[in-house]
Amino acid sequence: MSKERIKIAEELYDIMPAEYQDLVKRATYGNEQRGWKDIGNAKELIEEHSLCAGCPESMAFRYILASLPNPEDTVMVGSTGCTSLVFPHVAVHNIHSLFGNQNAIASGLKRALSVRFPDRVKDVVVLAGDGATVDIGLDMTLQAWFRQEKFTTICFDNELYANTGGQESGLMQKGFVAKMAPVGKSFEKVRLPEIARESGCHYVVNCTVSKPNLVEKVIKNAINVAREIGPTYLQMYTPCILEIGKNSMEGLQEMRDSEKPSERFAYKEFVSEPAKELLAEMAAKEKERKAEAKRQLASQTVAVG
């Protein structure tokens, strides 16, 4: 799998806009070691976005796209919300589902891809907001997990319906007052990571997207576990700076404040036993690969010397 799959016809190469030429020449498709550090060096799979200036969701999008282990064979399934404004700009196959239907669509898609391409690894990643994942789409979310569907569900948790003006959502924190929820939320934030664990997810993480290294690690883990074992769930805090009354440059600090040990987005991870074994095996292989690369580099240095 590599960039060989996307070639521009030679006769028409010169008329293609530069962004497509760049995508073919300089994108990270096929690079197994791709990660967030490629941002700014290689052609990115999302170059421009249509979100608000300083939106943490845009950071999350960049880190996630940079961390997909297999972007040329990944299909992302989105739902209505701010994320759906970004997908048209993303150089990865994606499907926009009806609101809340994303996990049902992804279930069918993953099964169809397995039948259609039995010899090829095809990853399916759901990326939706908290309204689609936890409120309107909770049925589809949970049923996919109960059925042990092999794909990753990522929830961009901004703790309200931001795209429609700030209505209360199940993941909103208790007592929070939003523009369209003036009396404040009367019940606790739904504990979906725990529900995910109890529903059969093999890898569950609750975090913010303030640390790109961490986002890369959890994305890769979640996708690899989903590919081999079963459903995985990531809940990532991507605050809507407009709806919580912050300025463009305050999104990162908001995430840092919310991930302190006693806060609601303190890093939490659950890994099932089979997933632990798989990740340990993969870590050992990675260690071996690095050691081998080091040995080769050393032998080349000696030869040159």
Place this chain on the structure above:
Amino acid sequence: MTTTYKVMPGPEHFLPPSASSMGIRLPDPGQAHIHGAIVSEEEAMEQAAREFLAAKVPTVFPGPLVLWAWNEKAAKKAKAVRHLYETIKECVDPKLQQAMLIPMPDYRPKYPKINPEIEINPNHPNLTIWHNKIDACMFVGVHCHQANLSLKIIRGGTSCYTVAMCAQAGHEDAMLSFRDATAEKIGRLADWVKKLKGTVPPPE
């Protein structure tokens, strides 16, 4: 079913009816249509060549099925498309006419901006037509559902003459449509352009 409706250059109105709903039917193999009337493929070839030679800005819009080298067939078609464009360019009067070759690399809606000088997008093809003052164009290698969308928007909001070189069953919403496009067929159209060079009065 008979119809008096003709698929003519617009602007028809903001939401033109789909030509099929007005009784326009698709040609059978070996045929084409001009303004909705079924004609022989050769007749349509001649008419399309005349439209290109009479236009101020005759333009070819290659879509993803020929822009990307999916397979050998696609690469051959790309070569034929390039040849057609070069032939049109060679056969028009450079002082009065400007042939263009503008790609439609994919179908994603390019909001908030598109560069109409260098590309066309099926969700707002009128921007590229208006910007470059294109008065005759041909779609080739565009998936049918996206071509239909573009052709309707162009008919609705511009006065551009549209030709569809379709690899499937043709397009009712184009003013002139071929079907079962191959590299050879695109080459034949280029031959017609060459043949009619100098016989069509240039635009005023």
